[in-house]
Amino acid sequence: MNKIMLAKDTYWVGKIDDREVPFHRLILGKGTTYNAYLLKTEKPTVIDTVDMQFGREFVEYLSELINPEGIQYIIINHTEPDHSGGLAALASRAPHATIVCTxxxxxxxxxxxxxxSRNFLVVKDGDTLDIGGKTLKFKETPYLHTEETMITYCMEDKILYPCDIFSTHVASNTFFADEADFDITDDFIGYYNAIIHPHRRYxxxxxxxxxxxxxxxxxxxHGYILRKDIQKYIDLYATLSADTIDDKKATIVYTSLRNxxxxxxxxxxxxxxENQIHVSIFNADxxxxxxxxxxxxxxxAxxxxxxxKYADMIGNLEDVLKDLKEMNLEGKIAAAFGSYGWSGEAIEVIQDYLHETNMNVQSTSHVIKTTGMTHVEFPVRVRFSPxxxxxKKIEHSTTFVADxxxxxI
Incomplete structure (x- = not known):
């Protein structure tokens, strides 16, 4: 493959995957690319790698541009294996490289x-790194789309390396969006909806x-490099992640033994x-x-x-839950919660009742499968007094519902 240059001493060193790619329980019909970048400066630096199954191929291609033993820094913006997967192969060939991450x-x-046994450089929001002729600035962007995610910006080249953010899933030998023979906007929005939107708060x-x-x-x-109409794509993210203007309401119903x-x-x-949602709260007793x-x-919601108490709910709550099965509650979001001292069976019984309705019942399993978030838990279980x-756990879960x-959209 010919050298793909983004700026002086800056090269694309990724992998084009033109298969129908299984990805996040989707099939990418247009394939994708795993974009990695080499900054061939006085302190040669690689930004991100490729999917793990292409690690060896990645290092072989990289070796056509530089002896890996001379690489000084490997920057990992995001640890998911489609980005960090080539790290093992690269690290073995670049024994002196420091790994840079959050x-x-x-x-x-x-x-x-x-x-x-490797050397790591932990960077925080706003930190910079001189790589000899270029300066990199790091910004933490947690939960876009996992906790450890950051973005890297080259100050001299004015290039942003945002990992998953602003990506598209399209496999093409045309690397720049302005050279594509079609408008990439639909693919850009499709990627946002599939990967980023569950984390839109961030x-x-x-x-x-x-x-x-x-x-x-x-x-x-992933996908096309953007070098024209930059603000258009940034504005799209701002628009797509905006809050609805509709008033939203939530109802909380509880019974409590010791408050x-x-x-x-x-x-x-x-x-x-705090999220401008109107709330009605009821003690069922x-x-x-x-x-x-x-x-x-x-x-x-x-x-x-x-x-x-004695492995069951307390008070009049069950009378309310029995009636919910007879109501049409389609489209509503539902979540169970409670405190306990021993094993908290009541919370699970509530969850069972909610599943007998036609509401969208939140569960940890569903959250993980649809968003990859592991810090959001449903039902919300609190032992004794919170x-x-x-x-913090209550905040994560409630904020998820608020979002x-x-x-x-």
Whole structure:
């Protein structure tokens, strides 16, 4: 393959995968590319790698441009194997290279590629690295789309290396979007919807990070490199991730033995209201069932929780849950929660009841399968009174529901 140059001493060194590629439980009918980049400076640097099955091929192609033993830095913006997969092969051929990443990425890379003895440079938001003739600036972009993700910006070339962000899934020998024989916008939006939109809250972090960067080219890890109409693509992310203008409502219903589940309910209420969602909250033992059911009927999201006593729910909550099965609640989001001291069976019983309705019931399994997020848990289970760690768990899960409600697409 001919050398693909982005700027002086800057080369594409990735892999074109023109198969029908299995990816995130999708089939990429147009294939994809795994884009990696070589900055052939005084301290040669590689930014990202390729999918693990192409690691050997990646190093062989890279070796046509540089002796890998001379590489000084390997930057990993994101640890997912379609980006970091070539690291093991490259690290063995570049024994003196320092691996550059965020703090959460270090242990992941060590464990994934048996790199426990390698030198790592942990970078934080705003840090810079002089690679001899070029200066790299790093911005942390957590949860776009995993916790450890960052973006890298070359200050002299004004090139942004954002990994998954601003990508497309298209396999093409035409590397630059402005040279493609079609408008890539639909593919660009399709990638956003499939990979980035579940994490749209964090797009705000990205947009803020770009405010002080003069970006003249975007070199993502999949698909086309963008060097014209840059602001168009940035604006698309801002538009697609915007909140809906519709008013959203949530109903919280609970029973509580020692006020611990009440505290969880109040935390959920506070977080939803901070997201401009109108909340109605009911203690099922102190409220009319008809009022509770009417509120649930009008709500966009429903949270139901109970303390556990003798492996069961307490109070009048089960009477409410039995009636939900007879209601048409299609389109509503539902989540179970509760506090417990021993094993928390009541929370699971609530979850079972919710699954008997036609609501969109949140579960940890569903979240992981659709977003890859491992920090969001459903049902929300709190042992005894919520401490700081458990309050954080409540926040993650409630915010996830808030994002589902507020999504404009």
């Amino acid at each position: 703090s959460p990425a270090v242990n992941e890379l060590k464990e994934m590629y048996k790199l426990h 797009v705000r972090t990205l947009i803020q990070a770009l405010e002080d960067l003069d970006v003249q080219m975007i070199a993502p890890s 611990n589940t009440k505290k969880v309910a109040e935390s959920i209420k506070r977080i939803l209201e 102190k409220s009319e069932k008809s009022a509770i059911l009417e509120s649930i009927k009008e709500a966009d 429903v949270f139901i929780g109970s303390s556990t 401490n700081n760690e458990q309050l 589902l409600l507020l999504s404009a």
